Structure formats: structure tokens, C-alpha cells
Amino acid sequence: MIIRKINAFTSEHFDLLLSADPNKHLVDDYLKRSFCFEAFENDTVLGVLILLPTRPETLEIVNIAVSQDHQGQGIGEQLIQFAFTQARENAYNTVEIGTGSTSFGQLYLYQKCGFRMTSIDHDFFIRHYDEEIVENKLVLKDMVRLSIDL
Ligand code: ACO
Numbered sequence: 001m002i003i004r005k006i007n008a009f010t011s012e013h014f015d016l017l018l019s020a021d022p023n024k025h026l027v028d029d030y031l032k033r034s035f036c037f038e039a040f041e042n043d044t045v046l047g048v049l050i051l052l053p054t055r056p057e058t059l060e061i062v063n064i065a066v067s068q069d070h071q072g073q074g075i076g077e078q079l080i081q082f083a084f085t086q087a088r089e090n091a092y093n094t095v096e097i098g099t100g101s102t103s104f105g106q107l108y109l110y111q112k113c114g115f116r117m118t119s120i121d122h123d124f125f126i127r128h129y130d131e132e133i134v135e136n137k138l139v140l141k142d143m144v145r146l147s148i149d150l
């Protein structure tokens, strides 16, 4: 598997992007301002990683997704380590990520990779998403924000 820049977005990329973030308008908006990468093997896109510079020394993972057939094989963790390398090489000191308060597996993964919780954006998913999101039998309302200093 290699991780490389995305040159042209396909429907495969968008399926992955929307699995991590169902708000197409938000996705379209941050894609224009981000560094975009894909995990790729045997002509197949296995995952996506979108890195948005938010402040002079901060890079945010605004979207990370692995195709369902390839989840649980360590690709997500490799994409996060790749984000840390990109950040270091480009002189960013901090990497941030936000996820749903009901995304227990994702919260596990991010903390395993060294992220610490910093704040809660209350009602983020109520304010920014037209349709109710239900995950792990809970209605998703709040975003948990995490960060790591490199
Ligand atoms: N539920 C439970 N455990 C999980 C989950 C999950 N959803 N995701 C990862 N883990 C655990 C794995 O079991 C593994 O644990 P281990 O190290 O103890 O064996 C560890 O985290 C590493 O997992 P990976 O195999 O590296 O992760 P994967 O390749 O499956 O990718 C990802 C993780 C990207 C979250 C994937 O599950 C996915 O695409 N989910 C759907 C989209 C999504 O939720 N994206 C994140 C939204 S937040 C954002 O984009 C900023």
C-alpha cells in the first residue's frame, strides 16, 4: 500500500469522504483548502486523508476514512502516522482532529495514536447537519476535539 496525493477526485473518493462526514457542502468547502491524500493499492483506493491548515502552526485532520472491506487492518493508524510526518516535515507543531461524541471506536483509535481531548463543541452536529445522525444507538449532537503536540 502507498499513500500519495490525490490528483483527481473520483466517486470512490467521495464515497469515503462522505462516510466520515455526511455534509457534502462542508466537504466540498474544506477540500479546496486542504492537502488531500489517498491510501492506494492494486488500482484501488483504500482510504482518504484530508489535512487542512487552520492556524499558522496547526494542521487539522478534517477527514479520514478507510473503505469498509479494508477497515481493521491498521490502515487508519498508518494514515494518522502519515499525517504526523507531513505535519513535522512542513513545520506544523500541532495536529488536531474532531469526531462525534458517540464515535467510540474512533475516539479509541485517536487516543491510541496520542491525541488528547481538548474541548467539546456542543450541538455541532445539530447546527451543521440537516439530518439526525444516529451512531451506537445514540443521537449524535456534540463534537469532541482532540489534539497532539508533535
Ligand atoms: N470501532 C472500534 N474500533 C475501531 C474503530 C471503530 N469504528 N476504528 C478503529 N478501531 C480500532 C481498531 O480495532 C484497532 O484497534 P487495535 O489497535 O486494538 O487492533 C485500532 O482502532 C486501529 O484501527 P485501524 O485498523 O488502523 O483503523 P481503520 O483502518 O479501520 O480506520 C477509521 C479507522 C478511519 C475510523 C475507519 O473505521 C473508517 O473509515 N470509519 C468510517 C468513517 C469514519 O468514521 N471516519 C472518521 C470520522 S472523524 C474525521 O474524519 C475527522
Ligand code: ACO
Binding pocket: 137
Ligand atoms: N462498557 C460498555 N457498555 C456498557 C458499560 C461498559 N463498561 N457499562 C454499561 N454499558 C452499557 C450496557 O451495555 C447497556 O447498553 P444497552 O442499553 O445498549 O443494552 C447500558 O450501558 C446500560 O447498562 P446497565 O446494565 O444499566 O449498566 P451496569 O448495571 O452494567 O452498570 C456501571 C454500569 C455502573 C458503569 C458498571 O459497569 C460498573 O460498576 N462498572 C465498574 C465501576 C465503574 O466504572 N463505575 C463508573 C465510574 S464513573 C463514576 O462513578 C461517576
